[in-house]
Amino acid sequence: MLADTSSRPLSDAAFEKAQKVIPGGVNSPARAFGAVGGTPVHMASGEGPWLTDVDGNRYVDFVGSWGPHILGHRHPAVMEAIADALTRSTSFGAPTPAETDLAELVVEAVPSVEQVRMTNSGTEAGMSAVRLARGATGRDKVVKFAGNYHGHVDSLLVSAGSGALTLGHPSSPGVPAGCTQDTVVLDYNNPQQLEAAFKKYPDQIAGVFLEPVCGNMGVVTPTEEFLNALRDLCTRHGALLAFDEVMCGFRVAYGGAQARFGVTPDLTMLGKVIGGGMPVGAYGGPAEVMKHVSPVGSVYQAGTLSGNPVAMACGVATLKALRDGDVYERLEALAARLEAGLTDAIEAAGVEACVQRVGSMLTLFFTAGPVENLMDAQKSDVERFAKYFHGMLDRGVYLPCSQYEAMFVSAAHTEELIDATVAAAKEVLGTLA
Numbered sequence: 001m002l003a004d005t006s007s008r009p010l011s012d013a014a015f016e017k018a019q020k021v022i023p024g025g026v027n028s029p030a031r032a033f034g035a036v037g038g039t040p041v042h043m044a045s046g047e048g049p050w051l052t053d054v055d056g057n058r059y060v061d062f063v064g065s066w067g068p069h070i071l072g073h074r075h076p077a078v079m080e081a082i083a084d085a086l087t088r089s090t091s092f093g094a095p096t097p098a099e100t101d102l103a104e105l106v107v108e109a110v111p112s113v114e115q116v117r118m119t120n121s122g123t124e125a126g127m128s129a130v131r132l133a134r135g136a137t138g139r140d141k142v143v144k145f146a147g148n149y150h151g152h153v154d155s156l157l158v159s160a161g162s163g164a165l166t167l168g169h170p171s172s173p174g175v176p177a178g179c180t181q182d183t184v185v186l187d188y189n190n191p192q193q194l195e196a197a198f199k200k201y202p203d204q205i206a207g208v209f210l211e212p213v214c215g216n217m218g219v220v221t222p223t224e225e226f227l228n229a230l231r232d233l234c235t236r237h238g239a240l241l242a243f244d245e246v247m248c249g250f251r252v253a254y255g256g257a258q259a260r261f262g263v264t265p266d267l268t269m270l271g272k273v274i275g276g277g278m279p280v281g282a283y284g285g286p287a288e289v290m291k292h293v294s295p296v297g298s299v300y301q302a303g304t305l306s307g308n309p310v311a312m313a314c315g316v317a318t319l320k321a322l323r324d325g326d327v328y329e330r331l332e333a334l335a336a337r338l339e340a341g342l343t344d345a346i347e348a349a350g351v352e353a354c355v356q357r358v359g360s361m362l363t364l365f366f367t368a369g370p371v372e373n374l375m376d377a378q379k380s381d382v383e384r385f386a387k388y389f390h391g392m393l394d395r396g397v398y399l400p401c402s403q404y405e406a407m408f409v410s411a412a413h414t415e416e417l418i419d420a421t422v423a424a425a426k427e428v429l430g431t432l433a
């Protein structure tokens with residue numbers, strides 16, 4: 001079922017060419033193979049759970065465009081909706097009904113959201129949510145957690161996860177100290193630290209931002225104690241609790257992490273799945289919070305292509321397929337099967353590693369675990385991860401190219417593909433002991 005995919009001459013040539021005109025040959029460092037070495041694979045097409053590269057090699061895809069492809073590539077209903085939208089125009093810069101359709105689907109699904117504003121990316125959603133939290137509370141400080149990633153928002157690009165962590169630059173040059181002086185960085189899953197921060201900065205904290213299921217230091221689950229403390233402390237101190245559900249929204253449950261855990265934030269950032277593979281982000285919350293957003297309120301945020309009709313059509317079709325099917329049961333079953341298989345493979349190989357999973361997001365960490373925060377994640381043997389990654393890639397399994405990412409199972413994956421992936425992992429892990 002899976003083939004030898006180790007010969008990629010056309011991909012290598014395409015990367016050579018790209019490097020001349022694109023910094024590092026990539027439009028996002030997360031896909032540059034910086035942490036694992038080697039050459040990023042140039043893709044040609046996708047179908048269901050499969051990716052085909054420019055050399056014609058076929059891989060089973062566990063990246064899913066970094067999360068959006070929860071239905072797999074080229075889902076028929078999604079393709080049809082895009083084709084239909086394209087018959088009208090690619091953009092109007094004026095309201096269209098599709099924007100309301102997507103907003104209604106989000107509001108119906110996500111418990112805390114009464115109103116939602118569309119953006120073009122998760123980064124924009126985060127940037128706008130920070131501004132809104134500050135504008136709505138009249139306070140400047142924001143709390144974030146080490147290893148969480150909220151896009152490349154200046155004020156949150158400190159101790160960031162994902163590509164920033166991989167490249168060893170958790171904070172970026174070009175972000176002036178002034179942009180981050182009001183950012184308080186704490187450890188994930190540490191309620192005592194959060195309580196201390198509220199004591200240290202009384203009436204100064206506008207919002208507490210976090211990934212309520214973290215994917216950007218690998219998959220890390222929040223403890224119940226941590227979630228309860230977040231809600232309780234934010235309420236007591238008049239700060240907004242902001243869930244960055246760009247990755248876990250419509251992924252760990254149709255209503256996101258807040259539905260799965262029953263904890264209600266004041267602000268929610270979305271992206272990835274809600275666009276179904278098109279550039280869409282969003283931020284939303286109770287009307288009482290969202291009334292501060294321009295043009296109703298005075299917190300400015302805008303976008304020439306925001307609410308783009310083709311992207312909205314893609315998002316609407318994706319969410320309807322998620323809402324009306326048995327997708328989440330299927331994802332849970334497939335991902336549990338993968339978790340169990342990988343755990344067996346680890347044991348059989350005698351390698352120090354663990355698998356952490358929430359719904360269809362999972363990470364194989366090369367550390368004994370459990371991984372509860374960034375310090376734990378950084379105990380991972382990243383050299384071993386690089387070998388594992390390339391072993392899998394050459395056997396037709398396309399994984400995220402960093403230890404500090406989540407792999408995603410889609411509804412298009414099958415039991416057979418999961419078993420073939422586990423068989424490949426057994427082989428590769430066996431060479432790493």
Ligand SMILES: Cc1ncc(COP(=O)(O)O)c(C=O)c1O
Pocket residue numbers: 121122123124126149150151152211215216244245246247271272281
């Ligand atoms: C939790 C989280 N927030 C925000 C972002 C930023 O989204 P985007 O890459 O669409 O700007 C990402 C992913 O990149 C993410 O995983």
Ligand SMILES: NCC(=O)CCC(=O)O
Pocket residue numbers: 028029030031066149162163215216405406
């Ligand atoms: N988990 C990290 C991402 O999803 C980011 C992808 C990218 O920036 O290319």
